Amino acid sequence: MAFDEFKGDFAPLVRMVHNHADNRPTGVAMRQKEFGIWNEITWAGLQEIMQATAAGLVDLGLSPGGHVGILSENRSEWVQAQFGINAAAGVVVGMYPTSPAAELDHLVNASDTTVLFIEDQEQLDKIKELGDRVPQLRQLVIFNPKGTRDEDLLGLISFDDLLARGRARLADLSDDLRARQAGIEPDDTAMMVFTSGSTGLPKAAEISYGNIHAGVAVARDVFGDYPPGTDVLSYLPLCHIAEQAVTVINGLSQQFVMNFGESLRTITLDLREVAPQVFFGVPRIWEKMQA
Numbered sequence: 001m002a003f004d005e006f007k008g009d010f011a012p013l014v015r016m017v018h019n020h021a022d023n024r025p026t027g028v029a030m031r032q033k034e035f036g037i038w039n040e041i042t043w044a045g046l047q048e049i050m051q052a053t054a055a056g057l058v059d060l061g062l063s064p065g066g067h068v069g070i071l072s073e074n075r076s077e078w079v080q081a082q083f084g085i086n087a088a089a090g091v092v093v094g095m096y097p098t099s100p101a102a103e104l105d106h107l108v109n110a111s112d113t114t115v116l117f118i119e120d121q122e123q124l125d126k127i128k129e130l131g132d133r134v135p136q137l138r139q140l141v142i143f144n145p146k147g148t149r150d151e152d153l154l155g156l157i158s159f160d161d162l163l164a165r166g167r168a169r170l171a172d173l174s175d176d177l178r179a180r181q182a183g184i185e186p187d188d189t190a191m192m193v194f195t196s197g198s199t200g201l202p203k204a205a206e207i208s209y210g211n212i213h214a215g216v217a218v219a220r221d222v223f224g225d226y227p228p229g230t231d232v233l234s235y236l237p238l239c240h241i242a243e244q245a246v247t248v249i250n251g252l253s254q255q256f257v258m259n260f261g262e263s264l265r266t267i268t269l270d271l272r273e274v275a276p277q278v279f280f281g282v283p284r285i286w287e288k289m290q291a
Contacts, residue, residue: 012184012209014087021047030258032076053084055173056166064089067112071095072119076260077143081117089180092191094239101129108134120144186210193241219250228255231276246280
């Protein structure tokens, strides 16, 4: 499904997913390690998940420009949700999974988040603490529903249920999704990235699609050109612009394989198994490796 309606050489991430699915449908787009096994998702598979996520969100009432948060450690579903949100013309709001409930109060309200993807029961418990302090938040979607079977806070549904809902509506919503994606402009906001809050409450930086498009060229200059299938390991927070630039933006533009380990605690083993050709680390990571 080629989206030729996009303007000139401007290529939002959504278009890249469609193009890769058209050109290399069986190529590996990402791997997720679960119970010691690396599970692969192809570009065609990623495109299908992206479209089903977008359709599910539209079915839940997400309007173009609506803000959707993601509160989770790094995992393949984080990026799948990110692409799905943008495919519905929504704005991605990344939130640090280490944030306590008191900080989430500010993050959700400051970003006008209406739908929130959460990782697991631990994050759900934080949202419970907020009570009625987040009046605009109306829907929760959970990646790992273990231990939440009887929960119904804010219409809680699993990510799998959202995908099933989207797949059931995909045919009906295909024209709407095509129009939303074709209508993406460079100045539109693609995602919001919060500052660390070291000098006060975290502040949201609006990252436009044009900014991301420009970042693709910059990343290529910094990292150089690599062939499709090059491995990269995602471990720094995906709600931070550095990890977005290396793993998602640069990785997607060059068709890297995005690898997601089981947790930060397994990074040493994950590095050995993935043996990524491209690896990005902050100073503390290099210090720990040297030690």
